[in-house]
Structures are given as structure tokens and as C-alpha cells.
Amino acid sequence: xxxxxxxxxxxxxxxxxxxxxxxxxxxxxxxxxxxxxxxxxxxxxxxxxxxxxxxxxxxxxxxxxxxxxxxxxxxxxxxxxxxxxxxxxxxxxxxxxxxxxxxxxxxxxxxxxxxxxxxxxxxxxxxxxxxxxxxxxxxxxxxxxxxxxxxxxxxxxxxxxxxxxxxxxxxxxxxxxxxxxxxxxxxxxxxxxxxxxxxxxxxxxxxxxxxxxxxxxxxxxxxxxxxxxxxxxxxxxxxxxxxxxxxxxxxxxxxxxxxxxxxxxxxxxxxxxxxxxxxxxxxxxxxxxxxxxxxxxxxxxxxxxxxxxxxxxxxxxxxxxxxxxxxxxxxxxxxxx
Numbered sequence: 001x002x003x004x005x006x007x008x009x010x011x012x013x014x015x016x017x018x019x020x021x022x023x024x025x026x027x028x029x030x031x032x033x034x035x036x037x038x039x040x041x042x043x044x045x046x047x048x049x050x051x052x053x054x055x056x057x058x059x060x061x062x063x064x065x066x067x068x069x070x071x072x073x074x075x076x077x078x079x080x081x082x083x084x085x086x087x088x089x090x091x092x093x094x095x096x097x098x099x100x101x102x103x104x105x106x107x108x109x110x111x112x113x114x115x116x117x118x119x120x121x122x123x124x125x126x127x128x129x130x131x132x133x134x135x136x137x138x139x140x141x142x143x144x145x146x147x148x149x150x151x152x153x154x155x156x157x158x159x160x161x162x163x164x165x166x167x168x169x170x171x172x173x174x175x176x177x178x179x180x181x182x183x184x185x186x187x188x189x190x191x192x193x194x195x196x197x198x199x200x201x202x203x204x205x206x207x208x209x210x211x212x213x214x215x216x217x218x219x220x221x222x223x224x225x226x227x228x229x230x231x232x233x234x235x236x237x238x239x240x241x242x243x244x245x246x247x248x249x250x251x252x253x254x255x256x257x258x259x260x261x262x263x264x265x266x267x268x269x270x271x272x273x274x275x276x277x278x279x280x281x282x283x284x285x286x287x288x289x290x291x292x293x294x295x296x297x298x299x300x301x302x303x304x305x306x307x308x309x310x311x312x313x314x315x316x317x318x319x320x321x322x323x324x325x326x327x328x329x330x331x332x333x334x335x336x337x
Contacts, residue, residue, distance in 0.1 A: 024050040025267040028060045029077040031254065036077065039283050043274045049267050064092050064259065073259040074268040077120075082162035084117040084255045085320050093117060093257040094265075096272055105276035105294040109315040110253060119253035119316065120275050121290035124218040124309065125167050126249070128203050128237040134212040141243045142171065142250070145213070146186025154190045155202040155211035159335035160327065163199070163217060166252045168329060169322035170314055174247065177325055185333050195336050200224060200233070207236040217252070222289035222302050241309035248310035254290070 029036055033055050040051040054060070061083070064071055076092075078084050087093050095115040096102070102111075102118065110119035127145075129137040134153075145154060157164065171180045192211035202214030203224065224234035241249045256275060258268045274280055281292035286300050298304065330336065 023048060023267065024052060025264050025271050026072045026074045027051060027053045027077060027271075028064070028073045028075070028259070029053055029055050030057065030060060030079045030083060031055075031077045035284070035287050038287065039275070039280050042279055042283070043271060046274065046279075047270055049270060051271075061086060061090065061092065065090065069261050071259060071261050072263060074262040074264045075271055076257050076259055077254070078256065079254050080162045081119070081166055081253050081255065081316060081319070082323070084112075084119075084253075084257060085323065087257050088112065088116045092260050094260050094262065096258050097269055099269070099273055101273040102276055105273075105281075107293065107295065109313065110255075110293050113317055117255055117257045118272070118276070119255040119293050120280075121254045121284045121288070122251050122293055122311075123253070123290050124241060124249045124251060124311070125163060126216055126218050126221075127240045127242050128206060128214045128216050128221075129240055130206050130212045131236060131238055133209075134238075137213065137238065137240045139245065140213075140240050141246070142167065143183060145190065145215075146183045147190075150190040150213065152190065152192050153212040154187065155192055155205045155214040156187075156195050157198055157202065157215075158195045159184075159330040163252055164215065165323055165326045165330070166319055167215070167250050168326035169319045170250045170312065172322040172325055172329075173314055173318050177329065180326075181329050181333065184329055184335060188333055188335050200230065203233045203237055204230070207233045218291070218303070218306070219289040221306070222300075225302070239306055241307070243312070244310050247314075248312040250314075251311050253293070253316065 036053065040053065044050055060076065064073060076087060093116045098115055106118050112118065127137060127140050168180065168184065171183060199216035199220045202216055205211050206214060218239065221234055221239050224230040243249055256272060258265060262268050276294060278294065278297055281294045281297040284290050285292050285297065285303070289300055289303050291299050291303070
């Protein structure tokens with residue numbers, strides 16, 4: 001018998017997952033039920049392995065630490081790269097086997113060198129621009145956001161949010177800390193308002209005329225187009241893929257780890273193999289409008305309509321090496337103040 005508990009803001013003490021049953025895998029998931037449940041249903045149908053899931057927006061890492069060796073968690077599914085790194089850094093993971101399937105399905109740039117984490121989907125850090133006021137930004141580069149042309153025209157969420165930290169870390173990898181600091185100060189000087197809200201809130205601000213351009217993940221355009229209350233925001237902007245004439249657009253990811261004390265490691269390994277395969281990758285693409293990590297699996301028709309793009313080939317491990325430096329720069333320039 002399968003169950004799923006959804007917790008919007010945290011976890012209560014009454015939630016628990018039994019660890020003893022065979023032929024099951026226990027999952028702690030930051031990813032939302034609408035996305036994960038159809039994929040897990042297919043996994044069970046194909047393998048006979050049952051899945052038991054706790055969903056939460058936050059609190060899962062603290063729970064794992066509190067449970068220690070008694071934790072029933074086998075797999076942790078994350079919604080961003082930052083959580084993958086945190087899980088590894090806090091010794092809450094163990095290596096997965098780099099199976100033939102995983103090696104084929106997940107390119108090396110999307111895997112930890114020590115097999116502690118792997119990416120399952122990718123998304124682009126795009127620049128959204130006003131159709132009415134911003135002109136043609138199809139050739140924009142991230143570096144351009146610091147130019148005087150954008151004075152008072154940029155909206156963004158917090159510089160400390162994992163999506164922006166990843167971008168800043170990639171800038172450090174490409175340009176070094178000193179040049180990235182100069183760039184970040186330039187972007188801050190061009191902000192139309194104090195960093196706030198989420199990616200969709202920035203597009204709403206463009207629609208309302210508060211700013212002309214913003215940073216935002218690619219899949220949010222699809223989500224807004226499918227929301228009757230937000231479709232007007234989406235229709236007010238163009239989606240631009242930065243740095244297409246040089247290194248390509250910055251990519252961030254969702255992913256998974258095997259928990260440090262997983263009682264069902266063999267089943268967890270099977271789930272990782274499945275999540276990286278054709279069926280799950282296609283479902284990720286269709287349900288959340290993300291880009292599959294497995295080569296050859298197409299994006300959804302809607303996502304394909306946005307056009308092809310060149311992605312930055314910078315390995316995630318290189319971005320990981322610069323995330324702490326990125327956070328220090330955000331504080332140093334007072335980006336969120």
C-alpha cells in the first residue's frame with residue numbers, strides 16, 4: 001500500500017516512514033507531488049517496488065540530521081543544486097553505483113565525481129524582457145546586465161537564492177572573483193527595486209512596468225502560460241537565452257542522492273536508474289517543462305517552441321567550487337540591501 005504526505009511548510013513529528021519492509025524505497029522529496037507521483041507510479045508498475053514518500057518544501061535536511069542512523073530515508077529528491085551540495089557537505093549521502101544506465105543517461109558534467117549526487121533535470125537561467133519596452137534582447141549576455149543601458153531597469157529575486165548563487169558562481173568560474181564583484185556591483189546599481197519575491201514575481205513586475213528585464217528559470221514561462229491568472233504576465237515578455245555567441249546559457253538542475261543510512265540501497269539504486277531513463281525523463285519534461293539530462297530525450301512541445309539554445313558546458317562541480325565565494329560577494333556588495 002502506497003501513501004504520500006504533503007507538507008507545505010515543514011514536517012510534523014507524527015509523520016514517519018517504516019524502514020523494515022522489503023521491495024520498497026522510502027523517499028524524502030523537495031519536489032512537488034504533482035511531478036513525482038506519476039513518475040513513481042510508473043516505477044512501481046515496471047519494477048514491483050513500492051514507494052513511500054514524504055513531501056516538504058523545507059525541513060527535510062534537518063530531519064535527516066535528527067534521525068541519524070535510524071533514518072528510514074533511502075532517496076532524497078531535491079529541487080535545486082544547492083540542496084544536493086548541502087546534503088553532501090553535511091555527510092547525509094552515500095555513493096551510488098555508477099551503473100551502465102546512469103553512465104549512459106547522465107553526462108559526467110551532471111554527476112558528482114565521487115558519485116554522491118546526480119542531476120535529473122536541467123533548466124536555463126534566462127533573461128526575461130518586456131516586449132513593449134526592452135527592444136530586441138535576443139543577443140543579450142549576462143555581462144550586459146551591469147551596463148549603464150539597464151540603469152533602473154532590472155528586477156530579480158534575492159542574490160542569495162540558490163538560482164542566483166549558481167549564476168554568480170558560474171561567473172566567478174569564467175571571470176574570476178574580482179571581475180565578478182565589479183559585475184555584481186553593476187547589476188545592483190541597475191536594479192529597479194530591492195531584490196524580492198520569486199522568479200514569477202519579476203515577470204509580473206515587468207508586466208506592471210516596474211522594470212524591463214529580469215532573471216528567471218526557463219520553466220516558469222510554461223507555468224505562467226498555463227495559469228489563467230498569470231498568462232498575461234507571460235505574454236508581456238520575451239524569453240532570452242544569454243551568451244549564445246560565446247560560452248552559452250547558465251544551467252542549473254534538480255537531482256537526487258542516496259541517503260547515508262538508506263535501509264534499501266539496492267532499491268534506491270534501481271530508482272536512480274529509472275529516474276534517469278527515457279520514461280521518467282520524458283515525464284519530467286512534460287509535467288514541469290524542464291529539460292531532460294539524458295541526451296536524446298526531447299523537451300515538451302511547448303518548451304521546444306522557445307527555440308534551441310547553446311548551454312554552458314561548465315561542469316556542476318566547477319560551479320560548486322565557487323558557491324561559497326559567490327555568497328561572500330553577495331554580502332560584500334550588499335546586493336540585497
